[in-house]
Amino acid sequence: MNRIVPLATLALGILAFATLLLVIAPAAQIRQLKATPGLQPYTAQEQRGRDIYVAQGCLYCHSQQPRAPEQAPDAQRGWGRAAVASDYVHDRPHQLGTMRTGPDLKNVGARLPSRDWHLTHLYQPRAIFDWSIMPAYRYLFEVKARAEPGDIVVALPDEFRPDTGVVVASEDALDLVAYLLALDRTMPAPDGAVRDHGYESREPSE
């Protein structure tokens, strides 16, 4: 270990090898997948809402990747079937997440399909769940003296209502809810779907 060039070459070679295995080989396998049948691309509004989701950092408390029944009771919680790679072909950037301070959201649109529920919940989560530690997203809403035509007024219990006026959803809040409602990937997984089958006692036959 007295020479720089061999040291650097080997170090870089090892990194290249790791890149091949962790980046290039999975890419070769995943990129050829078609979208899960029935999975729709996001509409312009849903994509705007997705960008809001990304910008607020929802990812840091909500995963979007239910686990298989062999591993965890995610399906019993209503979070949906085990996630497969082809469920995510439209996702840029991916929002799989590594934290569940809150529940998994991969199918939240199917589980909680009401726009008004989401608006109330985003404005003040504790208006719905007293145990919730989700931030209140008050900055996505406006308090107006009275609603104007076309305004969506947020329904709130008395204790969470502002002293005067009404709470109106901003464009951002409506886009975000449109995205949440679009999170419905309950269609069946295709045959030979790619996912981590490591918790099954046997690999599915290919």
Place this chain on the structure above:
Amino acid sequence: MPLTVGLLLALSFAVSLLALAGLIWAINNRQLKIEQAHAYTIFAEGEAGEPDVDTPESPLEIDRNQYDVRRAGLDVVSRAPVLLLVGSGVFWLVLGSFFGLLASLKLHLPDLLTDQAFFTFGRARTVHLNLVAYGWLSMTGIAVAMWVTPRIFHTPLRFARLPVIGAVLWNIGVASGALAIANGWTDGEEWLEIPWQIDILLAVAGAFFVLPLLATAARREVDHIYVTGWYYLAALCWFPILFTIANIPYIHSGAQEATVNWWFAHNVLGLWLTPLGVGAAYYFIPKIIGKPIYSYSLSLLGFWGLALFYSQVGIHHLIGGPVPTWVVTLSIVHSVMMFIPVIAVAINQHVLVARNMWAVRESVPLRFVATGALMYTLASFQGSIEALRSVNSVTHFTHYTVGHAHLGAYGFVSLVMFGAIYYMLPRTTGRAWPWPRAIAWHFWLVIGGFAIYFVSLTIGGLLQGFAMLDATRPFADSVRVTIAYLEWRSIGGALMTAGHLLLGAHVVALLARGPAWTPDTGYNPEPAVSE
């Protein structure tokens, strides 16, 4: 996937052949001949056996134990970049701590500061991570490398003005990255949030750090590259490439992007922060004790083991997820293999420390570094176990993982950096620390605070994980059981932040105090500066 399996087989065959050829070359050229004598590279003539445990209380005392380093003026040449990088790093640490504390408070006080998007949890937490990872740890780690590299190579830092420019650019990059995230402009992947447009600036700034260090290594005045140098040289090759590749926009999406994400994110720890920390520990522990590490040849195993295994552990963040089974299993296997290099490093460093506990009692810098090195061992063991499928089902998606991440990035890397700062700054400025007792206060504040932090997140995380795995309990239970522990975490975090404020004030007081020494030098460092 027959294509992939065939590809992998062919690949491993080719790699084995290459490795064999490399091994033959290395044996032929005596590259693998490592002698215990090489462990003495860090000492000057007559220096080995002389401990350096005192925290100098006056500039006169700093002269002791400086040997040729002092005479050669090595620390003078590296002074400007080291001070600028340390000062910036500590600034980001203090600011980042406040964002971390705010994020922690928000988890049990969810209605705190909810009127501005700037302070929402998802942004404050992310600003915290980016400030401490790219501001504090990276800049301080580079500062230590700038100071140690000339010392182990017995030659002045080359192009010493470049890192000063680099530090200015890097600071602009970190500041604008944090502002971007706080304002909702993010690339949206963990550890890669800073928008790629700003990443270009960081990559350019990085080159200003890498070039001087490589140039210094190339013109070293010792034949042997000391183990710290292996870690530094490798990290300097790895991180720029990792950072650049992972930040190229528009090429990845979906589940495939997740593998790129975690290949990068775990390598930030494994191939960047860890080598910076382990490399520094390999220098400071023997240097302060005055004796070489336990087994120099074992350090070879530790280093190459880290390179081989750590580089492939990233996908253990996607266990049970929508990525191929084989790549998950590959990462789990490598995570477990990490026991090998970690035990090698542990034997080398902890045995030396354990045989010289008197030095730990006397030297507070060593106390920081040795505790940090111990945390490296613990964090790595914990990480290997956490990657096991059965354990991961409980701990994944919970606060347990946050505790683990802080054991590595804080317990290990940050503590080593604290020790390095306390040791370096008097020697590079010629000024004694104004309040020596504040150093011990800092130590006990962050140790106490971090113990509370880690224990509460570990217990809270486990309870959260068990609640989530129990189908008979509502999801709400997995939130409720954590609240008390999240409150304790805030208390621990507040103590840590207090320690960081003390460090920040101390660094400012040191830099504001009296004139620095001018080198009483028999060796003229000028040519090195003007190069």
